[in-house]
Amino acid sequence: MSRPLLQLALDHTDLQAALRSVSQLKDHVDIIEAGTILCISAGLNAVRTLRQACPDHILVADLKVADAGETLANQAFSAGANWMTVICAAPIATVARAQEVALSYQGEVQIELFGRWTLDDAKSWRDLGVKQAIYHRGRDAQASGQSWGAEDLKAMTALTELGIELSVTGGITPADLPLFKDIAVRAFIAGRALSEAPEPAGVAGDFHRQIDRIWGARK
Amino acid sequence: MSRPLLQLALDHTDLQAALRSVSQLKDHVDIIEAGTILCISAGLNAVRTLRQACPDHILVADLKVADAGETLANQAFSAGANWMTVICAAPIATVARAQEVALSYQGEVQIELFGRWTLDDAKSWRDLGVKQAIYHRGRDAQASGQSWGAEDLKAMTALTELGIELSVTGGITPADLPLFKDIAVRAFIAGRALSEAPEPAGVAGDFHRQIDRIWGARK
Structure with missing residues (x-):
């Protein structure tokens, strides 16, 4: 199982504030995410601006596309995204x-798992060539006290067995990481845990040390 | 049952193009929608700009919110939206x-029905005070030939019986309207059928004449 990456989710309502987080953290994370809040606040200019600020990072456009897949994928990938959420x-x-559009850009689609979905759905995504999903403890679910549980881990294991790599998100901290040691984790996604920390780079370091400890050091 | 309204969905990738549609059509529609594609392309500036262009219309921010309900609702309603989709x-x-945020702005949430949902879900939305849902034949589903069917009408009837008003969308034309005569339709939503018509105002007139014929003339 490959070593999980660390993804910085930017869910600012203000692009300049997001760029300040990026300048503090870009050397300490592997993936930069233009979060839904940022994309809606600033539009796809957020993705273009982040592409310029981070030319070598994997860049995610977290659009949570529900319809108009071709148009939105063309918008996201032409703006510089490598991955886009559906x-x-x-x-x-x-x-x-x-x-289809993702492949034409050598990009990837990530299915964002929210609400009701089934393993048959997951098989149909995989059969289309989708390799990634995002397993989410929602911000509101989290605020209302919903924690990671056995059901989450069972679903993640089933997705792993289908060959789908997961990015895991939702108030995740370095202390949570051992929970996921048997899951095919592509990335851990942290937003405010990084950007609102007193020492953002220190927290990123804590994530990387935990990842090294559980999955082995970066090669 | 109240007379359905006519909603113009703006799914342009370019705000100036959307504004050209608005100037052609605003006197012929009841509701202006900043579509998801437009909101993602131009950000919430699209909603603010449309609010200025159409100070007296009902304005919808079609954000399809999946998380961060408070932040995104504050963004949408403070930008001038009356209704926002979740x-x-x-x-x-x-x-x-x-x-909660919608109520504080005297706005409304509309639940966008996509994929898997149940009548129990609908009851829980209604129990929170949500009065509206959007019944959608997706752009891609439509392009792949999926039509309005008995299942759609059955689901719409069940939602009507729960007291949820529906906005109906997805390649809808004036000729489709009689299908929905027993449904509590709050609005018919048309996008390209209006904005890409050779005579946009003429098509809007066709919608209004069909609505008058089926639901009775505007008072």
Whole structure:
């Protein structure tokens, strides 16, 4: 199982504030995410600006596409995204269109798992060539006290067995990481845990040390 | 049953192009929608600009919110939206936060029905005070030939019986309207059928004449 990457989610409502987080953290993370809040606040200019600020990082456009997969994928990938999220509730035709466009840019679609979805859905995404999903403890679910549980880990294991790599997110801290040691984790996604920390780079270091300890050091 | 309204969905990737549609059509529609594609392309500046261009219309921010309900609702309603969409896959906590913010602005949340949802979900939305949902034949589903069917009408009837008003969308034409005569339709949403018509105002007139014929003339 490959070593999970660390992803900085930028969920600022202000692009300049997001860029300040980026300048503090870009040397300490592997992936930069233009979060939904930022994309909606600033539009795809957020993705273009982050591409310029971080030319060598993997860049995610977290659009949670539900429809118009071709148009939105063209918008996201032409703005410089490497990966784009599609919500699990999207019709399979939307996933297919997004995936076609992603491939034409050598990009990837990530299915964002929210609400009701089934393993049959996951098989149909995989059959379209989708390799990634995002396993999410929602911000609001988290605020209302919903924690990581056995059900989460069971679902993540089933997705791992289907060959789908997961990015894991939702108030995650370095202390949570051992929970996921048997899961095919592509990335751990942290937003405010990094950007609002008193010492952001220190927290990123804590994540990397935990990842090294559990999955082995970076080669 | 009240007379359905006509909603212009603006799904342009370019705000100036959207504004050209608005200037052609605003006197012929009841509701202006900043579509997801437009909101992602231009950010919430699209909503602010449309609010200025159409100070007296109902304005919808079609954000399909899946998380961060409070933040995104504050962004949308403070930008001038009257209604904001939340995707059915969102955690119930997200719907609750969005609804609280909507009420504080005298706005409304509309649940966008995509993929898997149940009547129990619909009851829980209604119990939070949500009064509207959007019944969607997706752009991609539509392009792949999926039509309005008995299942759609059955689901719409069940939602009507729960007291949820529906906005109906997805390649809808005036000729489709009689299908929905027994449904509590708050609005018919048309995008390219209006904005890409050779005579946009003429098509809007066709919609209004069909609505008058089926639901009775505007008072």
